[in-house]
Amino acid sequence: KIDKIVIIECGTDFNAGLVGKYAIEKWGNIPVDVELASEYRYREPSLDEKTLVIPISQSGETMDTLMALRYAKSKGAKILSVCNTNGSTIARESDSVLYTHAGPEIAVASTKAFATQLVAMYLIGIEIGRKLHTLTKKEIEVICEEVSQLPARVEQILETVEPLRETTRKFKSAESILFLGRHVGYPTALEGALKLKELAYMHAEGFAGGELKHGPIALIDENVPVIVIAPHDNLFEKTVSNMQEVMARKGKVILISDRRGIEQAGNKAWARIEVPAVDPFITPLLYSVPIQLLAYHTAVVKGTD
Numbered sequence: 001k002i003d004k005i006v007i008i009e010c011g012t013d014f015n016a017g018l019v020g021k022y023a024i025e026k027w028g029n030i031p032v033d034v035e036l037a038s039e040y041r042y043r044e045p046s047l048d049e050k051t052l053v054i055p056i057s058q059s060g061e062t063m064d065t066l067m068a069l070r071y072a073k074s075k076g077a078k079i080l081s082v083c084n085t086n087g088s089t090i091a092r093e094s095d096s097v098l099y100t101h102a103g104p105e106i107a108v109a110s111t112k113a114f115a116t117q118l119v120a121m122y123l124i125g126i127e128i129g130r131k132l133h134t135l136t137k138k139e140i141e142v143i144c145e146e147v148s149q150l151p152a153r154v155e156q157i158l159e160t161v162e163p164l165r166e167t168t169r170k171f172k173s174a175e176s177i178l179f180l181g182r183h184v185g186y187p188t189a190l191e192g193a194l195k196l197k198e199l200a201y202m203h204a205e206g207f208a209g210g211e212l213k214h215g216p217i218a219l220i221d222e223n224v225p226v227i228v229i230a231p232h233d234n235l236f237e238k239t240v241s242n243m244q245e246v247m248a249r250k251g252k253v254i255l256i257s258d259r260r261g262i263e264q265a266g267n268k269a270w271a272r273i274e275v276p277a278v279d280p281f282i283t284p285l286l287y288s289v290p291i292q293l294l295a296y297h298t299a300v301v302k303g304t305d
């Protein structure tokens with residue numbers, strides 16, 4: 001009976017929600033909006049009992065998200081929240097909850113909670129695809145197999161952190177760091193910039209690759225490291241052409257890609273970070289690991305708290 005989904009949240013959760021939008025629209029063929037709760041709650045958006053609202057919150061207590069949830073509820077929408085904290089207010093006020101079970105987030109920056117929020121989004125997307133018959137059994141098996149391989153693949157990345165540490169030493173004097181990505185690489189870029197701000201107290205921005213020419217390119221010079229998220233997918237060539245535009249302005253490219261991507265475009269980059277090849281929709285979870293580590297090691301090098 002649902003004809004629209006609205007995902008509402010703040011901060012990191014927004015980036016997970018944006019990945020959720022891309023996955024749910026593709027796998028479930030249903031329109032999905034992603035909204036910042038702090039905007040949504042104040043603008044009287046249009047929704048009704050045929051809308052499914054998905055609030056995402058690690059703590060389950062974020063006031064803007066809670067107020068947006070209450071507004072949606074007052075309009076008759078169904079609420080399925082994605083929360084990490086058992087029994088939190090957002091969880092209690094929802095019709096149903098998908099708990100992410102990441103364990104408590106100790107630091108301010110959301111890391112493992114973000115990873116589990118992505119998995120929750122994949123599960124919701126798969127379930128909708130299964131119910132609406134927009135995904136075949138085989139497709140569901142393939143996605144589930146990719147998701148179940150994630151722990152081993154994350155381990156693989158964690159074993160190769162040394163080049164990352166090396167790269168972050170070079171960041172120390174940068175005043176600004178940019179992240180670029182396309183498709184779900186775009187929310188991954190937003191997440192990378194958010195983590196750098198929060199951990200290393202640096203100016204960082206994430207952009208959709210296609211937007212580079214519409215303004216951000218003006219920021220690029222030899223002092224600006226640009227982290228390019230470029231899995232070898234059907235948009236790879238387009239992302240590589242963004243990378244070339246950055247290099248033409250002497251920007252320093254750190255390419256994050258899989259083996260094929262690194263082989264094809266890596267020699268032109270200032271630094272390279274290789275991650276295992278996965279289904280394009282799964283890349284945010286995998287690529288966010290080196291991105292979180294970049295922020296962490298930059299913070300260590302800079303001596304921030």
Ligand code: F6R
Binds near residue numbers: 059065
């Ligand atoms: C970023 C971060 C914040 C939270 C935001 C929402 O690393 O942790 O941006 O994502 O404050 O908090 P929760 O998820 O508790 O609603």
